[in-house]
Amino acid sequence: MKLISDNSGINREIRGVRIIVAPNMENFLGGGELLLTSLPAYEKLDDHMMVSHLNELNKKQISGFIVKRKQNTAHLNKLFETLVCFCEEHNIPVLELPQDISYWLVIKYVLSQICSNIVVAKFIYSKLTRDEISQYFAGRAIREKAIEKLICGLETMLGNPVALYDAQFHNMYSSTSEPIELKILKDSPKYVPNIITQLEYIRQKRNNVEYIKEIDIFGQSKYYLLISEINEPLMELDFITLEGAVSALLYFLIQNETVKSIEKKYHRDLEYRMLNGSLSESEKEDVANLLDLNATDEYRVITFYLKSGNNKENFSAEQRKETKIVEKAVLKFLPKEYIFCNTNRIIYIHKENKKKENGNFEESWKNFKKKRKIN
Structure with a gap:
């Protein structure tokens, strides 16, 4: 200066x-x-x-x-x-x-000099960063744009690149044009900064020290926020910034998951109505177009359900929970095209691929039944 x-x-x-x-x-x-x-x-x-x-x-x-x-x-x-x-x-x-x-580098330095202790500095910095983060979500901000702006803003505030990934480690948003590939190393230690909320991070060292925050949405999906110490080490005040950022991300990611869940349920209802024959011919054509089902393609429909030895347990909350677990297991072994739960029943629509041998599907299905002990 x-x-x-x-x-x-x-x-x-x-x-x-x-x-x-x-x-x-x-x-x-x-x-x-x-x-x-x-x-x-x-x-x-x-x-x-x-x-x-x-x-x-x-x-x-x-x-x-x-x-x-x-x-x-x-x-x-x-x-x-x-x-x-x-x-x-x-x-x-x-x-x-x-x-x-960055202004934020100046702010952190000034607070460290004028505050009587670190607790006061943390309190002031928390207020400043939360005010800054709230601007990204002001008014009727579009979720995707708001998250993108937040990720880029975090790089400015933290002085290091930031990226957000989905459960499969696919990059969704990045503050840099070339996102870092996310890989979580085995036995990486947990890190809990000395701040009020004490969010838990994974701390690991690859080319640089990395902090990874897992963001869980109601146990249904996961996201990962990655901060790489490429330019400078993170300090306690930086984790206060992340505290507010994670809260903001959680809010918008929950909105995203809610919208996706509603869309998924709507599509599943249409799929079920198509299979049970409750649609008219004109409705079938409309639904097929919506679900991207082609009349010239071949499909297999697999349906199975969890049978309880006690009739009182049928359609219970516990049975629905177990059905969801099986649904997730099916998605791990079979192509992820059309699968949905209907109370205690799972229905899977498999699209035949002419370019591949039918044996691939048969083998996958047999392996799934064997591992899950399904008759």
């Missing part, structure tokens, strides 16, 4: 640090803060309105500005000149931050 104003106010006491996110930032300050900005909050203001807000900030006895010039437009250049002139007139120091240094 370099000082770009005169040094007359360089000895002002720093009592806090904030990123300017709104023109009326003075309404959110306690006084004595060091303010970080690239001036986007003032972009829609003219000089007179900006000076009005700067006067209000000065009344809060702010300690100074750290600025980053991201856009080189005529209007922003004019606002930048207005800021520097105002600060020199009122003895407020202005420092310029290089483009490759």
Whole structure:
């Protein structure tokens, strides 16, 4: 950083640090803060309105500005000149931050210097990061776009690349153009940071130290958040950032799973109606198109159910739970095309592949029955 104003106010006491996110930032300050900005909050203001807000900030006895010039437009250049002139007139120091240094690196450093203990720093940093994360989900943000923005924002806040993977370790979102391949090493130790929620991570070392957070959605699906220490080691304050990020991800991933579950149930209902003959001819054609079933293809339908020795146990919650377990087992051994549960019954629609020998399907089915002891 370099000082770009005169040094007359360089000895002002720093009592806090904030990123300017709104023109009326003075309404959110306690006084004595060091303010970080690239001036986007003032972009829609003219000089007179900006000076009005700067006067209000000065009344809060702010300690100074750290600025980053991201856009080189005529209007922003004019606002930048207005800021520097105002600060020199009122003895407020202005420092310029290089483009490759994150505001969050500055915030972490400042908090470590001004806070009486790490507990206070953690509390303040938690508030700042949660406010930042909440912006990605403001209004009617589209889930996919919000998650993508969050993953990219996390890289800026943590100073390291971040990626999200599904249960099969397929990359869904990444803060880099070339995502790191996820692989969880055997016997990797658990790591619990010294913060309030104490989320548990997997810590492992491949090319770099990696932290992996498993995100479980109601026991139905799993996701993995990967942070790689490529640029700098994570510190306790970084895990506070992750604490808020995981909560936000959980919220949106639950929404995703709910939508997928509703769609899956809808498709299964249509499949069942097609198989039991309750659709008209015109409805069959519509449903077949929706389910991507081709009239010229050949299909096999396999149906089986769990029979209880006690009639009272039929259709019970325990039996439905066991049926779900069997359904998951079927998906491990057989092609994942069309399979669904109907109370205590599992129905599987298998599409014949002309390019492969039918024996492949027969062999897979026999292996499944043998391992699961199905007659």
